[in-house]
Amino acid sequence: MEAIFANSIDLTYVGPGPALNAYTKSNEQEIRLIAGAANGGAGLVVQPDENLKTAADFRGKKVATPQLGNTQDISCRAWLTDGGLKITQLGGDAQVIPTQNPDQLALFKAKRVDGVWTVEPWLSRLEQEASGKVLVEEKDAATTVLVSSVKFLNGQRDLAKKFAQAHAELTDWIAKNPDEAQRLIKAELLEETKSDMSPELIAAAWNRITFTAEPPHAAVEKFMQNSVKAGFIKRAPDLSKLFQTP
Numbered sequence: 001m002e003a004i005f006a007n008s009i010d011l012t013y014v015g016p017g018p019a020l021n022a023y024t025k026s027n028e029q030e031i032r033l034i035a036g037a038a039n040g041g042a043g044l045v046v047q048p049d050e051n052l053k054t055a056a057d058f059r060g061k062k063v064a065t066p067q068l069g070n071t072q073d074i075s076c077r078a079w080l081t082d083g084g085l086k087i088t089q090l091g092g093d094a095q096v097i098p099t100q101n102p103d104q105l106a107l108f109k110a111k112r113v114d115g116v117w118t119v120e121p122w123l124s125r126l127e128q129e130a131s132g133k134v135l136v137e138e139k140d141a142a143t144t145v146l147v148s149s150v151k152f153l154n155g156q157r158d159l160a161k162k163f164a165q166a167h168a169e170l171t172d173w174i175a176k177n178p179d180e181a182q183r184l185i186k187a188e189l190l191e192e193t194k195s196d197m198s199p200e201l202i203a204a205a206w207n208r209i210t211f212t213a214e215p216p217h218a219a220v221e222k223f224m225q226n227s228v229k230a231g232f233i234k235r236a237p238d239l240s241k242l243f244q245t246p
Contacts, residue, residue: 013144016071078229
């Protein structure tokens with residue numbers, strides 16, 4: 001989002017949390033959501049030997065999230081708040097601790113956190129490698145969306161349209177060819193991260209994700225309400241400008 005504000009990039013795949021926050025900070029003058037990308041694949045994993053069943057059970061507990069103000073961090077804080085807990089950025093009735101995804105797994109294994117609200121493939125890794133239990137699964141939440149700068153959308157609409165069309169075609173191909181898509185993703189992850197991911201792990205994560213180019217109107221509306229509850233947005237913005245089809 002900072003790169004879009006600085007005119008360094010024109011388009012990006014991002015979570016709805018940062019996108020909505022940037023849209024609000026710019027007084028609705030910047031950031032346009034032009035397509036959906038992925039829904040689901042996020043949720044709360046808890047220690048297997050702790051009796052954690054509701055938000056109220058997390059009083060005095062520690063929950064790790066990927067980053068302060070990111071999509072999963074906001075969902076976690078809103079869920080705990082809905083459960084009657086007072087949550088602040090520095091503490092409250094439960095501690096929400098922004099933690100890099102790889103570090104979450106190590107902390108969870110060491111039982112230094114009681115739960116982790118994260119996104120795939122870490123959800124499945126916490127299950128498979130640390131015997132974590134999935135307590136909350138966000139099946140309908142928008143995890144990733146495609147957004148554009150207003151300058152790019154207005155100045156190069158034909159190019160933005162072509163990109164959005166290519167994105168929709170690729171998304172459709174991914175949905176129709178899951179085995180080949182998973183093979184390509186496995187190879188790409190190995191090249192990018194130098195760390196191999198098992199086909200079983202990718203398949204487990206894949207089962208929780210829905211790939212779709214449809215703009216997630218309802219999911220973003222709900223997320224906006226969560227952002228207000230979590231204190232990251234002071235007032236609910238008018239979303240009529242946010243969604244734009246090139």
